[in-house]
Amino acid sequence: MSVSAVALAAPRARPRTSAGVLPGFGLSTGFTILYLCVVVLVPLSTLALRASALSWADAWRIVASPRALASYRLSFGASFAAAGVNVVLGVLVAWVLARYRFPGRSLVDALVDLPFALPTAVSGIALTTVYSKNGWIGRLLEPLGIHAAFTPLGVGIALTFIGLPFVIRTVQPVLEDLDAELEEAAAVLGAGRWQTFRHVLLPVLVPAAVTGFALAFARALGEYGSVVFISGNMPLRTEIAPLLIMTRLEQYDYAGAAAIAVVLLGTSFLLLLAVNRLQAWTRTRAGLA
Amino acid sequence: MSDAVRTLSSPPEATFPPPAAREEASPPAPEAAPARLRARLRRPGEDPPAVRWTLTALALLFLAAFVLVPAAAVVSEALKDGVALWWRSFVDPDALAAIRLTLLVAAIAVPLNALFGLAAAWSITRFRYRGKSALVSLIDLPFGVSPVISGMVTILLFGAHGWLGPWLADHGVKVVFAVPGIVLATVFVTFPFVARELIPFMEAQGTEEEEAALVLGASGWQILRKVTLPNVKWSLLYGVILCNARAMGEFGAVSVVSGHIRGVTNTIPLHVEILYDEYRFRAAFAVASLLFVLAVVTLVAKKSLEWKQRPARREAALRSSP
């Protein structure tokens, strides 16, 4: 057939790459790297450069001012607490969703993703309305002496909302993929329900829960939109670190803003690295690595 | 001797009665088993009902307090004073300008990021080379960076006192506190979404179909058009929906670069903030309800996608198991 003759007659001179035989390596990788440079690397490097424009003394004055320290305390503290609440209750929700059947389960499952899909400004005003003195839930908490809106507690509530999907969506697939045979083996060997949970299931859950914690924590640290409405933004009391950065920018103090940003980014980076280590350690303990 | 061989190859003495002698026994009725035996015989993976109900109640309470109630509040507050007032909040000129700007920003950022997502997924899942994990980490970077910081770096680069500031000023191009700045900040914050959807999916699918197409004589673009895109279309679509939802809803980053010039550089989320700060709660929630609908659409899309992808994921799992 003439088909084969035509195909063989004109071999294409293509540079042979050891990366693979499919076409488009150069184009796709080149574009990807270019995009990443322009959109990520260059902007972030200006951050480092700007911060370095300050002298050490000035930088210290800004990042260690009482106002800044208060904002770190609030941001890290509330984020940690919120991520912690999310781990405990998130594992619970993941357990319930993965194992139990009840009417409306599908709807509840979809609801879990709402904090992730909902724009932060909308979450912000909704949470403020609900937890303020006259709000649907705030009204119930007032008589108990619990003030939610415009307090650090409010910040914590908002950060819990934001981090909710991260733990649940990390733990749920692990639970769903769990081999029923593991539990059956434990039962046949004589383990009770609680023992099975503690010795067979929990070790598998812990790495996933730690990952979820890290994701929720990281997200909460940088969160802005959902928090600024409910917090009230009172300096030294309910001012989160991102807002402090915003304030500096509005005063055209770029170097100062950059300095605080570097502190925030640097600490979250270190924390995430530590969590990564913790995660790897728990994985080897659980026999998954 | 021959008997010994023969006995070896025939079955041992039958311990159950030959077929003819066996009576036709019908299976016992389920109710015949004693009640306490039935109750105790629970499958190993099941929890006692008391535990189940308590845990479920706790989980639902948690979700209600933190998710359901705020969601319901949006709808309730938006429609509190009637549908007419709700509608009027949109036809307000500032609101319309905000809607237009949001749509414009999304129309630019989303296709750009979709293109990036496709290129990155193709490079990462179809080739072997060193430094791939570094690329993947870079792609995940925006998730670890506060949106305020993202907005700030845009200012540091393109602002009046930024790196490129003087050059831009000379050419009369305004980036920060103007629309281009908003687009750039949005691109930075939303670029991972499409890539993060495509990469695991294309990784799981494997390269066989593309290799088959190559051997059959297809060019790179033909492979992309005829083989790859039809296979990834649902993941791509969902990635685009996620990217779009984030682009339209981005608040922190845009807040930093926008300049908050009413009617000009306000997106929908910023407009919501302005209305709320002015105590115009009804209008704020009305405009916010638009974004709420967008979020619901995103969730629906996710559910449909999960449903559609089930056969493909099952096949990939089957092929990867020994």
Place this chain on the structure above:
Amino acid sequence: MSIEIRGLWKSFGSNTVLRDVSLDVPDGELVALLGPSGCGKTTLLRILAGLETVDAGEVRSGGEDISARSARDRNVGLVFQHYALFRHMTVAENVAFALRVRKRPREEVAARVDELLHLVQLDAYRDRHPQQLSGGQRQRVALARALATSPRILLLDEPFGALDARVRQELRRWLRRLHDELHVTSLFVTHDQEEAFEVADRVVLMNAGRIEQVGTPAQVFEDPASPFVMRFLGAVNVFQGHVDGDRAYVQDLEFAAPGSSGRSRAHVFVRPHELDVHKHSVPGSFAAQVDRLVPLGAAVRVELTAPGHGSAVEVELDLRKSEALALAPGDRVHLSPRRVRVFPAADDGDSLTASSL
């Protein structure tokens, strides 16, 4: 189109998968690449298709050097183990793909698709999607797709590996008949000896990146070139002994060992069906005791212990002979080999560990 491979080397990282591989496949022949997993046979096939690069060596087709040609330009047909059918296209569209990307006219494409679907007997399924077909049907579609542009070379990567035993049998016979009709130079990869023997004109035995032997099924079975080949192609008894000149000695037995020289330790290989069982001692036999009799349908496997010999000795008797002997566990008998194959011990040492049997 004939295939000539010269001195191929290929490594993945630190793992050398092909070592100095050379092979000639004449035009129109159906050749099986047979070997254990990891021996490099699939890599060799992919190199021929243009899906892997080589570190050294060249590939020629019909005398032309195609080593540098991209997979797209080689016009070979490739059938994957897991079919790799385009899941969103119908059967007809799959088969038409190669012609469509070459922008052939619509009528030509339609006619060719009809012809191919008729060839693989799937006319009725032309509008179905791959998910709606059985494994055997999918593989036939894959074959039709690969043949669309009448390639001069057809490559099949464990084509029946993912199918049930029964379907595998049918498709094997069918593939052989297809080849007899079309006479396309074909190379297929398998780890199943029976499959290779049933389908191929010649068999290429590979182990750890090297070609151990090339020959017809009868040749490689009767006259294995190395201990690996002997062990891979069926059960075998191995006796320790030594060679001296052209004679081999195992305990007090002596065999002719043509082709060997000097003195060295040696292994003497005997196939189970080439050991005769006698009730009494005969010249050239050795004593053994029956342990177990395993009925294998049309034959009987007898497991025996021979003094001075480590592992169990296996003898295969057909049903008639077995009944005539009327053996039982515990019987003392004498075994005499009808045919042996002698390999010096040095050859044998590594190949035992290399091949995963």
